[in-house]
Amino acid sequence: xxxxxxxxxxxISSRNRTKTLLSLFRFTKTLASIHQLNAQILVNGLxxxxxxxxxxxxxxxxxxxxxxxxxxxxxxxxENLNSWNTILASHSKNKCFHDVLQxxxxxxxxxxxxxxxxLVFAVKxxxxxxxxxGAKLFHSLAIKxxxxxxxxxxxxxxxxxxxxxxxxxxxxxxxEVPQKNSVxxxxxxxxxxxxxxxxGVFELxxxxxxxxxxxxxxxxxxxxxxxxNVYAGKEGKTFHGLCIKKNFIDSNFFLxxxxxxxxxxxxxxxxxxxxxxxxxxxxxxxxxxxIAGFARNGRALESISxxxxxxxxxxxPNSVTFASIVLAxxxxxxxxxxxxxxxxxIRNGVELDVKNYTSFIDMYAKCGCxxxxxxxxxxxxxxxxxxxxxxxxxxGMHGLCTxxxxxxYEMRSVNQLPNSVTFVSVLSACSHSGRIEEGWSHFxxxxxxxxxxxxxxxxxxxxxLLGRAGKIDEALSFINNMPTEPGASAWGALLGxxxxxRRAELAEEVAKKLLPxxxxxxxxxxxxxxxxADIGMWEMVKxxxxxxxxxxxxxxxxxxxxxxxEKLYLFSSKDRFAYKxxxxxxxxxxxxxxxxxLGYVPDLRFVLHDVDDEVKQEVLCGHSEKLAIVFGLLxxxxxxxxxxxxSKFISLITRRKIIMRDVKRFHHVQDGVCSCGDYW
Numbered sequence: 001x002x003x004x005x006x007x008x009x010x011x012i013s014s015r016n017r018t019k020t021l022l023s024l025f026r027f028t029k030t031l032a033s034i035h036q037l038n039a040q041i042l043v044n045g046l047x048x049x050x051x052x053x054x055x056x057x058x059x060x061x062x063x064x065x066x067x068x069x070x071x072x073x074x075x076x077x078x079e080n081l082n083s084w085n086t087i088l089a090s091h092s093k094n095k096c097f098h099d100v101l102q103x104x105x106x107x108x109x110x111x112x113x114x115x116x117x118x119l120v121f122a123v124k125x126x127x128x129x130x131x132x133x134g135a136k137l138f139h140s141l142a143i144k145x146x147x148x149x150x151x152x153x154x155x156x157x158x159x160x161x162x163x164x165x166x167x168x169x170x171x172x173x174x175x176e177v178p179q180k181n182s183v184x185x186x187x188x189x190x191x192x193x194x195x196x197x198x199x200g201v202f203e204l205x206x207x208x209x210x211x212x213x214x215x216x217x218x219x220x221x222x223x224x225x226x227x228x229n230v231y232a233g234k235e236g237k238t239f240h241g242l243c244i245k246k247n248f249i250d251s252n253f254f255l256x257x258x259x260x261x262x263x264x265x266x267x268x269x270x271x272x273x274x275x276x277x278x279x280x281x282x283x284x285x286x287x288x289x290x291i292a293g294f295a296r297n298g299r300a301l302e303s304i305s306x307x308x309x310x311x312x313x314x315x316x317p318n319s320v321t322f323a324s325i326v327l328a329x330x331x332x333x334x335x336x337x338x339x340x341x342x343x344x345x346i347r348n349g350v351e352l353d354v355k356n357y358t359s360f361i362d363m364y365a366k367c368g369c370x371x372x373x374x375x376x377x378x379x380x381x382x383x384x385x386x387x388x389x390x391x392x393x394x395x396g397m398h399g400l401c402t403x404x405x406x407x408x409y410e411m412r413s414v415n416q417l418p419n420s421v422t423f424v425s426v427l428s429a430c431s432h433s434g435r436i437e438e439g440w441s442h443f444x445x446x447x448x449x450x451x452x453x454x455x456x457x458x459x460x461x462x463x464x465l466l467g468r469a470g471k472i473d474e475a476l477s478f479i480n481n482m483p484t485e486p487g488a489s490a491w492g493a494l495l496g497x498x499x500x501x502r503r504a505e506l507a508e509e510v511a512k513k514l515l516p517x518x519x520x521x522x523x524x525x526x527x528x529x530x531x532x533a534d535i536g537m538w539e540m541v542k543x544x545x546x547x548x549x550x551x552x553x554x555x556x557x558x559x560x561x562x563x564x565x566e567k568l569y570l571f572s573s574k575d576r577f578a579y580k581x582x583x584x585x586x587x588x589x590x591x592x593x594x595x596x597x598l599g600y601v602p603d604l605r606f607v608l609h610d611v612d613d614e615v616k617q618e619v620l621c622g623h624s625e626k627l628a629i630v631f632g633l634l635x636x637x638x639x640x641x642x643x644x645x646x647s648k649f650i651s652l653i654t655r656r657k658i659i660m661r662d663v664k665r666f667h668h669v670q671d672g673v674c675s676c677g678d679y680w
Contacts, residue, residue, distance in 0.1 A: 081113055088121040097128035114141065116150040123153070127160040135160045139173070149177045155187045162191030182216045189222035193229070201226040217248045217255050224258045233266030253279070257286040264293025284318050292324035295331065303328035304337060319353055326359040335367040354380060358387045365394030389422040396429025398668070404429035405438060420452055427461035431468060439465045460489035467497020472506065488517040495524070499531050507531045522548055 084107050091099045104122045108114065119142060126134040139157055142148045148157070154177045161170035174180075174188045185208060192200040205223055208215070215223075220239055227236035240259055243249045249256060256279050263272035276282070276290045287310045294303035307325045310317065317325075322345060329338035342360060345352065352360075357380045364373035377383075377391045388411045395404035408426050411418065418426075423446045430439035443462055446452040459482055466475035475494055479486050491514040498507035511528045518524055526548070532540040 081115065081118075084112055085115075085117050088118050092121040092124055095128060097125040100125040101129075101134070114145060116147050116152045119145075119147060120152050120156045123156040123160055127156075127163055130164060132160075132164045132166070135164065136169075139169075148173060151177070151179075151181055151184070155183050158184075158187045158191060162187075162194050167191055167195045167197065180211070180213070182218055185213065186218040186222060189219065189226070193222060193225055196229070198226040198230045215242065215246075217243070217252045220248060221252075221255050221258045224255070224262050228258070228262030228265040231266050233263070233268055236262045236266060253281060253283070253286075257289060260286055261289040261293070264289060264297070267297060269293060269297055269299060282313075282315070284315055284321060287315055288318065288321040288324060291321060291328070295324045295328035298331065300328035300331040300334075304332075304334075319355055322350070322356055323359045326356075326363045330359075330363040330366040333367050335364075335369065338363040338367055354382060354384050354387055358384075358390050361387065361390050361394060365390075365397065370394055370398045370400070383416065385416060385419050385422060388416055389419070389425050392422065393425035393428065396425055396432055399432055401429045401433035401435055401438075405435075408442075418446075418450060418452075420446075420455065420458070423452065423454075424457045424461060427458060427465065431461055431465040434465075434469050436465060436469055436471075456484075456487045456489050459486070460493045463490050464493040464496070467494055468500065470501055472497055472501055472503055476506070486513070488514060491517065492523075495527050499527060502531070504531050504537065 084103075088100055088103055088107075091097075091103065100121055104118065104125075107118065119138065123135060123138050126132075126138065135157065139148070142150070142153050142157065147153045154173050157173045158170040161167070161173065170188065170191045174184065177184050185204065189201050189204055192198070192204065201222060208219070220243055224236055224239050227233070227239065236259075243255060243259070249259070256275070260272050260276050260279075263269070263275065272290065272293060276286065279286060287306070291303050291306050291310070294300070294306065303325065307317075307321070307328075310321070322341065325341050326338060329335075329341060338360070344350075345356070350356075357376055361373045361376050364370070364376060373394050374391065377387065380387055388407070392404045392407050392411075395401070395407060404426065408418070408422070411422070423442060426442050427439055430436070430442065439462065443454065443458065446458070447454060459479070463475045463479060466472075466478060472494075475497060479490055479494060482490070491510055495507060495510045495514060498504070498510060507528055511524055514524050529540075529545055529548075
């Protein structure tokens with residue numbers, strides 16, 4: 001029965017039959033009713049007519065029954081352009097890309113007209129199936145039909161080329177479009193962004209201005225993303241101002257998200273947060289952008305706080321969110337927080353992909369649980385180059401160079417090619433363990449065997465490897481013979497080596513090279529001052545610190561964190577007075593007495609102030625590492641050299657294993673022995 005009691009008529013031979021059946025189409029609101037009407041059309045032999053065939057086919061399409069619509073389409077005696085475009089559009093919408101190509105091939109075979117509408121569906125099908133050569137064939141067809149510059153066909157071709165790896169082909173299509181609209185400009189910008197060709201984006205912007213094109217939100221969004229990727233905060237602010245002037249922002253959520261992400265990448269975190277708080281509707285993408293921004297910029301606590309707020313607002317995290325929050329936990333060294341995130345994912349049935357697995361490997365390694373990290377690594381069903389590299393780096397930072405190198409060899413045995421990041425991990429592992437021969441071997445191998453050109457990070461690892469081993473002159477020669485201009489990382493590694501081996505004169509020369517590269521950073525002055533203090537050149541210490549003050553730079557206060565009963569506690573050297581006459585000072589004094597009985601002598605070289613030895617010993621007692629260790633002993637059931645020594649004695653006295661993490665690596669201290677072998 002049809003709606004409103006309308007009954008389907010039996011097969012009759014009447015001049016009113018066509019009119020009656022046509023009138024019933026307006027009642028076909030459900031699949032059941034269209035099935036009944038289709039049955040009557042079949043009974044009356046009208047299913048192949050030029051009138052009823054397309055109508056019954058269209059009715060099934062409107063109700064979303066693609067399978068039955070396809071059967072009805074096959075019964076049409078003469079398919080017109082409209083019916084072909086309709087069936088192609090429906091299959092494309094339902095991602096039936098194989099069917100799209102088969103239908104398009106049939107359409108051509110039957111001699112039907114190709115227009116810009118149906119050609120776009122064929123091109124999109126090639127994208128859906130990753131058929132680059134198929135796209136090339138349809139591109140040739142577009143050229144033959146003079147549709148290459150069509151405003152619908154051109155962006156489809158450009159998009160499939162950029163997504164399937166040919167920016168050059170996309171650019172050729174772009175240049176053939178005579179009248180470039182917003183979509184054409186926007187797709188080309190997106191293509192450049194996909195290939196990390198941000199300066200190509202800015203060149204397009206210059207062309208747009210010269211051509212008199214008026215910017216719109218779609219194009220500005222791509223320009224803002226490019227600014228974020230190259231940390232062009234000033235230019236990004238300019239585009240933001242333009243958006244405000246043209247009233248683009250309020251109605252464009254994607255533009256708001258791009259602005260937040262750009263400000264985060266450029267280091268304007270508070271500005272990004274203010275903009276984020278002004279967004280009325282916040283989806284998982286913008287939440288993830290703000291969480292990732294704080295995590296990447298060293299403000300992990302705020303990242304975790306915003307993640308909790310996101311959960312309170314009932315927004316479901318995605319894989320990007322999880323990767324970012326795990327990064328925040330890694331930065332803090334907060335094992336409890338990291339486990340909490342892991343537990344959340346298990347409770348909510350979140351399936352781990354390789355990116356999440358890799359994030360957890362990094363987190364557990366940086367939180368001191370290298371065994372757990374390796375267990376995660378072994379669980380990855382399909383490992384990629386980043387998961388291998390992360391695990392190698394984890395072993396390296398824990399001083400397990402043999403394990404790191406063995407894993408690298410295993411990686412090669414399963415035919416996984418290393419990349420540039422892999423070799424940074426390998427060279428870093430060699431550096432932490434003083435494995436000079438292996439380091440040289442792998443450094444030479446990366447270009448000889450894998451075609452990977454060394455970059456700044458690889459050179460810095462080699463300088464660090466040579467410098468730590470005391471081969472300072474060899475390290476300097478290595479820098480001087482670099483094929484590119486040495487950067488801050490390489491000179492910084494050499495300056496660190498000068499500190500270890502007390503090479504003050506060379507340190508002065510290195511600092512001259514390094515200061516122009518890091519003119520807004522206090523680290524060079526602090527390191528140089530520490531080198532002078534180490535060898536008792538107190539006048540030079542004063543001069544160096546005075547220069548630092550004149551430039552408005554301040555030393556960043558170092559801190560040590562420790563997690564006790566699910567809470568994270570931070571200690572700095574400034575806290576030593578706050579803990580006088582407390583249990584912490586009492587326990588430390590007791591430990592110190594027993595340490596001295598075992599032969600511990602405070603290393604006063606690590607007190608960088610011109611004071612007498614008694615005061616120096618008091619200063620050493622207040623170093624944040626010692627405060628944190630004692631606090632942990634009381635509440636649990638870059639490591640200073642003296643703290644490193646003290647921790648070995650403490651582990652011996654208390655029979656406890658102490659795991660410490662400095663800026664670059666971990667130290668596992670047990671029974672008076674450190675895993676680094678005192679090579680750090």
